[in-house]
Amino acid sequence: MSETVAEAFEAQRDRLRAVAHRVLGSHSDAEDVVQEAWLRLSRQDAATIDNLDGWLTTVVGRISLDVLRARRARPEAPYDEVVVTVAEGPEEDVALADSVGLALLVVLESLGPGERLAFVLHDLFAVPFEEIARILGKSTAAAKMLASRARRKVRTPPASLSSGRSQREVVQAFLTAARDGDFEELLRVLDPEVRLTVDTPDGVVVVLGATNVAAGARFGAASAGRKVLVGGLPGVVAWRPDGSPLSVVAFTVVDGRIARIAAVADPVKLASMALPEPPGGSR
Template sequence: MTDETLDDEAIAERRHLVSLAFRMLGTVAEAEDAVQETYVRWYRLSDQERASIVSPRAWLTRAASRICLDMLGSARARRESYVGEWLPEPVPVSAFAAPQESDGLDPLDRVSLDDSVSSALLTVLESMTPAERVVFVLHEVFAVPFREVAEVVGRTDAACRQLAASARRRVQSAGARRVSREEHDRVVWAFAVAAQSGRLDELVAVLDPEVVLRSDGGGHVSAARRPVVGADRVARFLLGTASKRPEVQLRPQQTPDGLGFVMWLDARIIGVVTLEVGEGSVREVRLVLNPEKLSLWN
């Protein structure tokens, strides 16, 4: 196989690599950085080293995963100094069109639509250790064998199996609280109607008593610095925000989490709202307002 053919194979894996890195890191910018560094390492290889690689995809996957593992450690330190709440970047469903429909402009390169890019799951992944997260994404999402996963994280197969089991328990515990997509969308529509009514009692009625609202402005725009907890407080926060900014339009929008909303102002999306629904009520409201996390929406 010629060097040119190998390089063509490597470049063709970019969509796969961004998809992998996004699930590991939670933002498009960080995923792009990881993939760029992966290709830097690829082109630093000598011709002889590249010629000895049987599968460019496998090599690139291992390299990108190791880079993400390192980045996750430093990301935790950065997020400790993050202004306000840190939330994973929401991804529009339009980013998941089939590859043949791609216009070549999307940073996520039309990754496949599944729950592994939902804000709900990405939030659970944030609670994992870097090793747990890398093992989960590689094995559970991309079906990489434990033998190869072990090479990436520098642990034994048995240790990786334990990490995967621990990660699965976290995901399953969170998933057990969620409802079907139909029930989710039904409750979210009820939430929308109640919010538009402007009546506190109607909005409180569709919120779980222990509902939590998290707002991520990243220090760039105004947002709640700490979680808002409780149906009455969350309802007052939402209605108060709406009354202060009547020029902002809230429009329904399908997301990987189910029905959510986008906030429009001056022909631009300035916020994305995703919700977690329990039995008949909204349990969590996530507002991503940080413009750095809305690049795919505009």
């Protein structure tokens, strides 16, 4: 591998990392993808590559697609990357403002691998559909259709995300209604198409729709929790009486209603997260 090609790769590294991160939503996975792309380039005869930028984008796209497909077979979130902080002080508003990008990642998780790749590469990085089609192994028309379908699913623009204060008020209303068993109030604060995901020791459980989510909301209201920010989103962490973590829940609020709820109740996943100490005691 010549120094010229190595330098050209380094010049592209940040862009490739950004592409992989947007597709996968994980910094560590993105780093792994970029490293794999470098290994493949090092085994390739550089003289056979007409357009290095395009070649690298294709390779990163294909590796990322493989990672996405593997995740669909065995859903798993990079919990060790999620920052959980106590929701206090002016820093909370800054973190909640940053949740615009995090909310987009949450929405992207609902897309199929092909949809997600086509949407991210074309709409966020302006990769031509012809190139996306080659990555997907599909026709250009099929690639356009996948991106269009994804665009319809990502139908809520960032501007519609509620302000930090509004998010806190909506989440508090949900928690109060869950505690009191107020079914009508739960339906009021939940988006009709709300999506709840719960990571349990037996796998990921998905609950769809306000009625179904509201019906089970009191299950998580039995234990007192502490308000936190989960990756910048408003959330709650709860502990067992012995101080071990019971659950972490994050809420995405859109247009004054809760659109997504992500909960982690798997002790193994919880152990990988850097959680604050329980109030009045140590873990």
